[in-house]
Amino acid sequence: MASSRNSATIATEPHLISLPAQAQVVVCGGGIMGTSVAYHLAKLGWKDIVLLEQGRLAAGTTRFCAGIVSTARHVSIELKMADYSSKLYQQLEQETGIKTGYMKTSSISLAQTQDRLISLKRIASTHKVMGIPCEIITPKQVAQLHPLINIHDLVGALYMPEDAVVSSADVSLALANAASRNGVQIHDRTSISHVLVQKGHVTGVETDRGQIQCEYFVNCAGQWAYELGLSSEEPVSIPLHACEHFYLLTHPLKKPLESSTPTIVDLDGRIYIRNWQGGILSGGFEKNPKPIFTEGRNQLEIQNLHEDWDHFEPLLSALLRRMPGLEALEIMQLVNCPESFTPDMRCIMGESPTVQGYFVLAGMNSAGISYGGGAGKYLAEWMVNGYPSENVWPLDLKRFGALQSSRTFLRHRVMEVMPLICDLKVPRWDFQTGRQLRTSPLYDRLDAQGARWMEKHGFERPKYFVPPGKDLLALDQSKTFYKPDWFDIVGSEVKCSKEAVCVIDMSSFTKFEISSTGGQALEVLQYLFSNDLDVPVGHIVHTGMLNEKGGYENDCSIVRLNKRSFFMISPTDQQVHCWTWLKKHMPSDSNLLLEDVTWKYTALNLIGPRAVDVLSELSYVPMTPEHFPSLFCKEMSVGYANGIRVMSMTHTGEPGFMLYIPIEYALHVYNEVMSVGQKYGIRNAGYYALRSLRIEKFFAFWGQDLDAFTTPMECGREFRVKLEKGTDFIGRDALMQQKQNGVYKRFTMFILEDHDTDLDLWPWWGEPIYRNGCYVGKTTSSAYSYTLERHVCLGFVQNFDKKTGEGLVVTPDFINRGEYEIDIAGQRFQAKAKLYPFSSLFTQRRRKDEMELSSYQGK
């Protein structure tokens, strides 16, 4: 590493070159992220870039990281980033002439349990369809691939022949070198004290060596990104937190290890092992992480970054168990290298919701080298083109709000996140730390009635209600890829909402009110939304908030409260994103008022045929469809409480009502509903029941099924787009074109045919879809339909040209004339494809052929 540092001739001149007075972009951080962003920006043609590094290039976490490039990732966007990085690093040495230490070693992920093997098989099945070579191998094959490994406790492994190792510092230097050849100026030993902001836009940075004016700022400060974000004139919340991370370096073995020896990832032992200069490099993710720098950078703590052998003991035991032959190997060093972790184990990229031109790329959760190339590319595209070429919502900074920026929260959460890296990734996992932050006023009532909770955007939402006297498995034991223990509980909640009435607390949804003195509100909404909002007062409109390409930035329900004001309901995690989008596109008109009223209302969803009876009894108003048609909103009294917004929709396609209740009435209304509802068989239900209901009704949810790359045309929602509504709206041109040319992917519903709910693996999301034996797309969500007594998967079908692999137009005919299979962890299940939901409300089960192709009339 020392020799390679000398090769960094770019910025290590003895005297410091003076800083430019201005630049288009200032990148902060000379690690793998900063250099990758600069490299890709320069590639895309932006040249006026300054990269600032407080110490030396590639001297932080980058310098100390283990340098494993592996594509074994669960989240599809992460997999794509890692795949790109791997290919980039492979040719980087050729491109720049700088040695990067790239060596294709392959990697082997071991499974000690059947569950782990299932998890690896899921990865394998998604890799196959992306063209990344990989293979599930037997323990015996593992022994043939690696000379030292003990296989007696293994059940199988995942072999990834394309995985590699690099010298991460050298990769970073190579990227910096290439960038500076493309015109990027690099200055080390320059630290940024804060970012200058004017009128919500970046104007420059203040460094210890003077000011630089700039249009864009990129925060790639790694574990210091949080502090740097806060020190901006307009604080930018970047929720990440560092933990100490240890790995071991040894002297070479007696017979030095080949430099092509595969990297071993033993997730059940929580360790990774790669060859390193004839010896090994081995680290891991312990169960009891040591968070560090909670109170910001602290010289004392930095000095105390010593080797901590006692802390490393469990990992050393795991290493010696895996490779007993290493006992006699001599230790060189135990390296302590803090890594930063994020609240949801996914990295953070994108533009700040509060400061325009302020971009972030940080929080790599120990996979910086694997993601570095791809993440830099997507961020550069984002800055240059306005949007990256892939859906990066799972990584978008705007998925967080200010509520994740508490130091206490971060400290507690990362202590849970870091061990999770090695834990089994099972469906329906909920974080245990940092909970009960945002709650509905009914929280205690529901909790007392057996509610089990999940968290979305800090908000507690009931999953289901455990009946008294029944007990579920402990959290750790409940992890499964098969039928979960709550199956019957959710089943009875679904049954109740089909036959009687259920109440679900849905207060977490994001709620905005937009109003104006004149027609401005309508005007701006007509421009931002694709459906026609010029409807009579009291109507509810389902509509998408689209981008220029016609893709969904948000999917909402909008109520026209009166001529000049609208009430907007969006998914929970849209709170930051939607607000930013609206603010960005709204004219700065003081007569136009946008208000976040999420906290002002408690939302109760009354689902089921008897919801009508409950409400009419509580309000003395007839609620039958003649008096209260579907998709209407009325303000009325419920019980003693006046001014409750009652809406005839349920987000599930079932009959019923949403009640938006000013929070002070919440408990009263809930109590009244429950006591009156008793004779109609009312009961509490949770989101799992809701999910089952909406998926069997083919309802797409934004964030799961819909994203910025999906248009209404692609998911059968043409009827929610009014191309001829008289005004232009964002995305209209793209949709017009799509209408003419046809769509290249199509949202489809699949009913699994030969799937045994009790014995087979359950689908989750991300499973490959095969049509006539060819890969055509992936699922986006799935649920068991208690009505159909089958599993239902939703997903997108594409049409790839057999020869070129190019995407072709997908017609309904193409969908309907195919034999489908869904691949769950390598096992394929026959599936029936449908483009439209079943028309009946399933009050009785119909015969299959009756269910076909009923059109979806604008419910």
Place this chain on the structure above:
Amino acid sequence: MCVCPGPRRIAIPVRSSRLPLFSDAMPAPTHLFPLIRNCEIGRLSSAVCYCHHKHLCCLSPPHFAHNHLRYAPQKKFATLHRPKENFNQFIHARSYVSTPQKFYLTPPQVNSILKANEYSFKVPEFDGKNVSSILGFDSNQLPANAPIEDRRSAATCLQTRGMLLGVFDGHAGCACAQAVSERLFYYIAVSLLPHETLLEIENAVESGRALLPILQWHKHPNDYFSKEASKLYFNSLRTYWQELIDLNTGETIDVKEALINAFKRLDNDISLEAQVGDPNSFLNYLVLRVAFSGATACVAHVDGVDLHIANTGDSRAMLGVQEEDGSWSALNLSYDHNAQNEREIERIKSEHPKAEEKSLVKQDRLLGLLMPFRAFGDVKFKWSIDLQKRVIESGPDQLNDNEYTKFIPPNYHTPPYLTAEPEVIHHKLRPQDKFLVLATDGLWETMHRQDVVRIVGEYLTGVHHQQPIAVGGYKVTLGQMHCLLTERRTRISSVFEDQNAATHLIRHAVGNNEFGTVDHERLSKMLSLPEELARMYRDDITIIVVQFNSHVVGACQNEEL
């Protein structure tokens, strides 16, 4: 309550009364202990020892004086042999009857004894941050006397900033220590209050309104307050603050002065209450017992980076300082007021005529009797002979019958010989000051201060900083390292038995072997000593370990720079 206050603290030189349980010179006790563990024998032994005990307590004055001579340090061996002789006889007698039987306390039994009085307090956090310079404290006490004569107190000042912590070592009974532990912090808190707050409080009392709370106590359930005397105590306190109101100088309050005033004032009130008496006979007896017994006090007042230690007597405050290399060193924040302190001897000599010089300090004791040179109560060393006689004569019969109270110290010419005035040391906390140990002499006579600080320091920082393993330039294989680590881990698990630093320290103080590690067998023996014997081998131990918040201290320090 001890009706016949055991004058051990006064009569028996405490330091020499600890018998070296396992020294080579004394093999006898070693095989003697398994016997004592036998329950039946234990009961019998208490009968034997009772005589022994009585003999020590209720001496007539001349005998008494003689006795302390016998126990003076230079006659150490004689002293040490006494109980042994007794035992040998006793064992001789018993050995016919009972077969010796091994009996040790199990580790859980040992723990339940050690942990019976432990208490922990964590300063609550706000917004995930502790803004106080104190993280919290651990305290514990292990009795040797029955009942224990040590007391402890901890409270947060509610009307001013800061926290008060103190240990009190009683002698000639626990009455004085008890009273001081209940009352002293109120006197200090009142002394620290600004004029307006005093007025406000007085007005509230006057008009029968609810009082502003002055202190928030942090008490173990065993730390009791006397209900009967509360009215009396309150009236004295009120008189004090009324005087403070009248005296209002308008000057800002100096903590050091406030501490000194509070100590002196309380001692004065104790003395006055005993002279005036109380119509209620129970209370009357109580105030006399308080005044005739004595107590030392070592009190810490922590407010931000300002640490004040007020000490009267021979308890000690020790600061644990972590050096840059991670090692621990001890910083004395109090001076013992006893014969080992030259300055104290000088002070006493300067306060009395030259003629008395020889009799003032004899056998390292004040007037040949009292070990601490400063204390609360102990009016026998403060009042004139006339006053003592008058009060005792008019006092209740119990008092009159008590030989000890009636006994006037020899060479008693120019009282007072004793004062409760504390020595106050001010220390500005630094980030390397990690904790403070307040403890009665029961701890300090068994352990060197350096060991105390090291053990607490290592306990608080956990094993990680204990002796971090560094490979350095040595050749170590993975296998060797693995063995070493597994061995260390099993060793560490014993440390985690204690959730309380004070308990951990007591475990070491009582159970340490010659290698400085806790020896369970020894610990078990020490803890199963019958009540009457325990005092021979150890004193009451009371410990408070206050942990400082280096982050806050560092931040405060930076602000001041």
